[in-house]
Amino acid sequence: MVVHVGPNDLYMVSGYLQYSDRIDPYLKQLGFVLNSLRGKRVIVVIDSNAHSPMWHCERRQYTGRGAEAEHRRQQMEGFITGRGLTLHNRENQPATFAGAPGESNIDLTLSTRGVEVSDWRVLEEASVSDHRLIVFRVDDAERAATCAEPIEEPVRFRDRGVDWDEFKRVVQVRIGRIRWGAPAAKVAGSLTDVIIRSARECLGLIKLRSYYRYGWWNEELDRMRGMTAKEEDLAESESEGRGLRSECAIGLP
Numbered sequence: 001m002v003v004h005v006g007p008n009d010l011y012m013v014s015g016y017l018q019y020s021d022r023i024d025p026y027l028k029q030l031g032f033v034l035n036s037l038r039g040k041r042v043i044v045v046i047d048s049n050a051h052s053p054m055w056h057c058e059r060r061q062y063t064g065r066g067a068e069a070e071h072r073r074q075q076m077e078g079f080i081t082g083r084g085l086t087l088h089n090r091e092n093q094p095a096t097f098a099g100a101p102g103e104s105n106i107d108l109t110l111s112t113r114g115v116e117v118s119d120w121r122v123l124e125e126a127s128v129s130d131h132r133l134i135v136f137r138v139d140d141a142e143r144a145a146t147c148a149e150p151i152e153e154p155v156r157f158r159d160r161g162v163d164w165d166e167f168k169r170v171v172q173v174r175i176g177r178i179r180w181g182a183p184a185a186k187v188a189g190s191l192t193d194v195i196i197r198s199a200r201e202c203l204g205l206i207k208l209r210s211y212y213r214y215g216w217w218n219e220e221l222d223r224m225r226g227m228t229a230k231e232e233d234l235a236e237s238e239s240e241g242r243g244l245r246s247e248c249a250i251g252l253p
Contacts, residue, residue: 010042023048023072027075027079042111044108046108053183056089088117121134
């Protein structure tokens with residue numbers, strides 16, 4: 001679903017990750033959807049049927065539940081951090097699900113970078129469903145759109161003529177601010193963010209042009225490839241011409 005927020009589009013994606021199924025195919029499909037919306041502003045709302053301290057579940061809900069429950073937790077956490085998504089679920093809110101099995105936080109609100117979500121809340125009495133109503137605001141749409149980081153083209157960091165000592169210093173300073181007692185997935189996400197932010201600031205980015213498929217590829221090789229392709233096409237055309245003349249000659253009485 002596409003929502004017009006201010007002058008820009010906001011893509012809303014919803015999903016239900018069936019508990020009795022393996023979570024991997026669902027995450028793979030969700031990954032395909034996000035790939036197709038790369039560079040867009042996207043909010044994802046899903047029933048994950050997974051428990052984790054990342055989205056404020058109780059410890060008893062994500063420990064000692066068996067290998068499959070642990071697998072779902074790890075895969076969901078890894079998907080969020082690996083994709084660089086922002087998780088908007090807040091602590092000290094009513095549980096998102098309340099049914100016969102009990103209450104838990106299994107409904108997640110995620111977004112890509114550049115989407116400003118605020119006032120995320122769970123309303124207890126607003127729905128007759130066992131999934132409670134989740135409401136939030138999308139703020140500052142125009143500024144958020146300009147801050148979004150389109151990743152249509154692959155990029156790499158500069159590694160020549162850079163100040164590696166400064167990069168090392170910045171990384172060390174920022175690593176010291178990480179809460180190492182937090183859940184492993186959160187620590188991994190924080191560490192990844194430190195390295196990427198520091199590399200952007202200290203090293204800078206190189207945009208890979210279409211012909212830079214590999215580090216050693218350059219414009220001269222691209223030109224030579226084009227010439228070779230033309231010569232191959234010409235040789236193929238001449239070969240087809242000779243074959244046609246031979247067929248005509250064979251057909252003469």
